[in-house]
Amino acid sequence: MKFLVVDDEALIRQFITLVLENNFESPSIFEATNSKDAIDLCMQHRDFDGVITDFEMPGGNGDLLLNHLYDSMFKGKVVLHTSRDLNELGEATKNYSGSNRLHYIQKPTLFKEFTKLLCDLFTSVNDEEYRRVKIAYFYRYNKALCDVYLKINDEKYLKIIHASDHYTKADISKYIDRNLDYLYVKDQDLEAFANQVGSTPFLKFIATNEGLEDKEESFVRIHTILKELISSVGVDKTVIETAEVYVKTVDEVMADNKNLTNLLFKLRHRRDYLYDHSFLTACLASFLVKKMSWYNPKMLEKLCFSALFHDITLVDPEIALVHDIRSSEIRKFSIEEITAFKNHPLQVAKLLENLPIFDQDVENIISAHHELEDGQGFPKKLQGRSLRPLTCIFILAHEFVRLMYIQNFDERSHKDILTYLFNTYNSGNFRDVLDALYQTLQLNPLTED
Numbered sequence: 001m002k003f004l005v006v007d008d009e010a011l012i013r014q015f016i017t018l019v020l021e022n023n024f025e026s027p028s029i030f031e032a033t034n035s036k037d038a039i040d041l042c043m044q045h046r047d048f049d050g051v052i053t054d055f056e057m058p059g060g061n062g063d064l065l066l067n068h069l070y071d072s073m074f075k076g077k078v079v080l081h082t083s084r085d086l087n088e089l090g091e092a093t094k095n096y097s098g099s100n101r102l103h104y105i106q107k108p109t110l111f112k113e114f115t116k117l118l119c120d121l122f123t124s125v126n127d128e129e130y131r132r133v134k135i136a137y138f139y140r141y142n143k144a145l146c147d148v149y150l151k152i153n154d155e156k157y158l159k160i161i162h163a164s165d166h167y168t169k170a171d172i173s174k175y176i177d178r179n180l181d182y183l184y185v186k187d188q189d190l191e192a193f194a195n196q197v198g199s200t201p202f203l204k205f206i207a208t209n210e211g212l213e214d215k216e217e218s219f220v221r222i223h224t225i226l227k228e229l230i231s232s233v234g235v236d237k238t239v240i241e242t243a244e245v246y247v248k249t250v251d252e253v254m255a256d257n258k259n260l261t262n263l264l265f266k267l268r269h270r271r272d273y274l275y276d277h278s279f280l281t282a283c284l285a286s287f288l289v290k291k292m293s294w295y296n297p298k299m300l301e302k303l304c305f306s307a308l309f310h311d312i313t314l315v316d317p318e319i320a321l322v323h324d325i326r327s328s329e330i331r332k333f334s335i336e337e338i339t340a341f342k343n344h345p346l347q348v349a350k351l352l353e354n355l356p357i358f359d360q361d362v363e364n365i366i367s368a369h370h371e372l373e374d375g376q377g378f379p380k381k382l383q384g385r386s387l388r389p390l391t392c393i394f395i396l397a398h399e400f401v402r403l404m405y406i407q408n409f410d411e412r413s414h415k416d417i418l419t420y421l422f423n424t425y426n427s428g429n430f431r432d433v434l435d436a437l438y439q440t441l442q443l444n445p446l447t448e449d
Contacts, residue, residue: 002028006038006053035064055082063092070095083107131190132182146189235287246304273317282307285397291436306365385428392429
């Protein structure tokens with residue numbers, strides 16, 4: 001079957017794709033971030049079985065797409081997946097009144113209910129018992145909350161970790177040494193994973209030795225997975241090790257500032273997106289500097305310090321996954337949470353103000369890391385042309401890591417992510433950074449579609 005998924009949030013598109021891939025046999029899935037791009041795809045591919053679309057999207061709302069599908073006599077089924085109440089969309093959906101071709105489900109949506117809707121609308125033939133999970137994620141934890149399996153062949157799966165079992169890094173490394181990319185969990189355990197994309201809820205880290213956790217061992221365990229993930233996008237090990245040195249030693253130069261030292265300690269021992277993307281952004285930004293021949297210790301230090309501290313006042317990893325404040329994902333948070341999120345770049349910059357180890361470049365990077373090329377970012381709505389080159393490097397590294405994290409570091413998503421970044425940031429000082437990112441992934445920015 002052939003589907004078009006339309007949403008400005010990569011997180012939502014991945015969620016929908018996860019549902020489709022796990023319930024339909026070899027589905028062909030196309031993605032768009034707004035109605036205008038979706039219409040282009042509909043004109044190129046007139047045989048979609050289903051279109052699943054958000055309503056409010058930058059660059060073209062869902063009403064444009066709905067009108068086009070109606071005018072072109074689209075024969076497939078349309079699923080409107082939006083946080084807006086259906087009663088608020090009367091004008092936009094009037095053409096479909098009394099039709100069985102338009103269906104509605106309101107965000108936020110759980111995996112189970114979304115799966116039921118799609119399976120009721122379309123013929124579901126994929127009822128596989130096992131679902132795959134990237135093997136590197138198992139490094140983060142040492143206790144499985146469900147059974148974990150190794151795929152022997154299409155018919156046979158071998159249980160290698162029992163629910164509630166403790167395991168070690170070595171237990172996982174032996175499968176990586178065999179060049180395996182995935183382990184598997186039962187279908188019924190996938191739901192919890194899909195509902196919390198960006199984490200691995202069926203695993204957790206259990207302190208041993210009667211609760212006396214070796215914090216440094218936990219830190220090493222986290223870095224093992226993160227270094228493997230960032231290596232998968234082409235960042236060389238020398239740069240990774242250099243960035244790791246800066247990240248590990250920053251607390252030594254912060255010893256006199258108890259507030260920041262405490263925040264840094266808490267960040268280092270988190271096991272979620274907040275620490276992950278800080279370290280990964282440090283590595284990728286450092287590598288891009290090297291690609292652009294700006295490689296020197298001071299530049300690396302600035303980028304690594306910025307990466308480590310830029311979200312240090314945030315506590316919720318879910319809101320940290322939001323980049324554009326116009327995104328529909330922001331609506332699930334309270335007014336207080338949104339206000340704090342909008343203020344955090346300036347709040348962190350203020351914390352670092354006048355500290356001798358942080359120069360103005362670090363404060364500029366941190367205060368501007370949510371700015372956008374079109375001037376619709378926050379907190380200052382700066383235009384892309386006013387952003388300094390080092391800040392542009394950080395923003396693109398930060399955004400690439402965020403999108404790769406959402407996509408579970410699936411190498412197949414590189415091209416789509418780079419296309420999105422090219423369409424969003426392709427001007428001014430961002431242009432050279434994009435070229436370096438293309439080269440990192442061994443894609444030609446002039447010839448790739």
